[in-house]
Amino acid sequence: MKERLQELQTEALNKVNEAEEIQDLKDVRVKYLGKKGPITEVLRGMGKLSKEERPVIGQLANDVREEIAQAIEEKQSRLEEAALEKQLEAESVDVTLPGRPVEVGGPHLLTSIVEEIEDLFIGMGFEIKEGPEVETDYYNFEALNLPKGHPARDMQDSFYITEELLLRTHTSPVQARTMGVKNGSEPVKMICPGKVYRRDTDDATHSHQFTQIEGLLVDKHVRMSDLKGVLNTFAKQMFGAEREIRLRPSFFPFTEPSVEMDISCKMCGGAGCSVCKGTGWIEILGAGMVHPNVLEMAGYDPTEYSGFAFGMGPERIAMLKYGVDDIRNFYINDQRFLKQYHKA
Numbered sequence: 001m002k003e004r005l006q007e008l009q010t011e012a013l014n015k016v017n018e019a020e021e022i023q024d025l026k027d028v029r030v031k032y033l034g035k036k037g038p039i040t041e042v043l044r045g046m047g048k049l050s051k052e053e054r055p056v057i058g059q060l061a062n063d064v065r066e067e068i069a070q071a072i073e074e075k076q077s078r079l080e081e082a083a084l085e086k087q088l089e090a091e092s093v094d095v096t097l098p099g100r101p102v103e104v105g106g107p108h109l110l111t112s113i114v115e116e117i118e119d120l121f122i123g124m125g126f127e128i129k130e131g132p133e134v135e136t137d138y139y140n141f142e143a144l145n146l147p148k149g150h151p152a153r154d155m156q157d158s159f160y161i162t163e164e165l166l167l168r169t170h171t172s173p174v175q176a177r178t179m180g181v182k183n184g185s186e187p188v189k190m191i192c193p194g195k196v197y198r199r200d201t202d203d204a205t206h207s208h209q210f211t212q213i214e215g216l217l218v219d220k221h222v223r224m225s226d227l228k229g230v231l232n233t234f235a236k237q238m239f240g241a242e243r244e245i246r247l248r249p250s251f252f253p254f255t256e257p258s259v260e261m262d263i264s265c266k267m268c269g270g271a272g273c274s275v276c277k278g279t280g281w282i283e284i285l286g287a288g289m290v291h292p293n294v295l296e297m298a299g300y301d302p303t304e305y306s307g308f309a310f311g312m313g314p315e316r317i318a319m320l321k322y323g324v325d326d327i328r329n330f331y332i333n334d335q336r337f338l339k340q341y342h343k344a
């Protein structure tokens with residue numbers, strides 16, 4: 001029995017030595033150390049041994065098992081090491097390969113448009129002004145010739161925080177605030193870009209939150225022709241030198257007279273097409289001469305001072321300039337849409 005065990009040990013250790021794959025070792029383990037293996041079988045025959053022999057053989061069997069298990073273990077770690085080395089060699093990094101491109105972000109289309117418009121007006125000598133988005137009823141409406149109960153307030157239903165506090169419905173309060181600190185004696189030449197809010201149902205052309213840029217010029221001897229000159233310069237720089245503008249009479253409570261400005265349709269050059277609904281013109285913004293009441297409320301003497309104001313939606317400008325057909329594209333942060341407008 002002793003010889004048999006030693007024989008099995010030698011046999012198993014040889015097989016471990018010869019093993020080239022991890023699977024070979026697994027086979028050795030199952031074959032020699034498994035429940036149906038030859039060592040177990042030898043142990044089963046121990047009943048035939050004398051009392052004195054039994055512990056000796058038992059001890060030997062255990063030693064043999066241990067030795068085989070240890071040999072398998074050692075060989076396995078050597079094989080694993082070799083396999084890893086081989087893999088590393090095969091996967092060596094080629095440092096001369098070009099790197100993966102790093103994704104670079106860019107400003108949102110609306111931000112770009114607002115900045116483009118700002119640059120354009122800064123070039124004409126206008127200042128950029130900002131104001132609070134939570135506004136008082138006074139600055140949002142009353143100071144702009146929209147007293148409580150004025151029917152034109154219905155066009156600008158807002159989100160109220162209290163009776164007197166609301167989310168501003170336009171950037172005009174920034175004009176009122178700017179005029180208010182000039183003591184009625186200094187000229188004003190400013191534009192105010194910013195977010196505004198209205199209680200509108202969102203659809204392809206409406207959003208409860210959108211962007212506005214308004215402009216205001218107050219000085220002595222400001223005439224309607226000055227307004228037309230500034231707007232004409234804006235339209236040509238923004239949409240192309242070949243664009244024509246036209247002013248149509250309109251109504252705003254804070255300007256008198258008030259106008260809507262159209263630009264000639266780029267698609268048809270003014271002949272009429274589906275984009276301009278057959279008119280040859282596309283509406284861009286509203287404007288007018290500052291109402292004497294507004295000047296007076298801001299402390300200016302309307303017999304001495306005059307001014308013009310205009311307001312536009314950067315979303316609408318961007319939609320026309322880049323052919324965007326749904327205003328919601330600006331707000332849902334779909335990278336596929338936004339990436340198209342990232343400048344390299």
Ligand SMILES: [Zn+2]
Nearest residue numbers: 265268273276
């Ligand atoms: Zn057209």
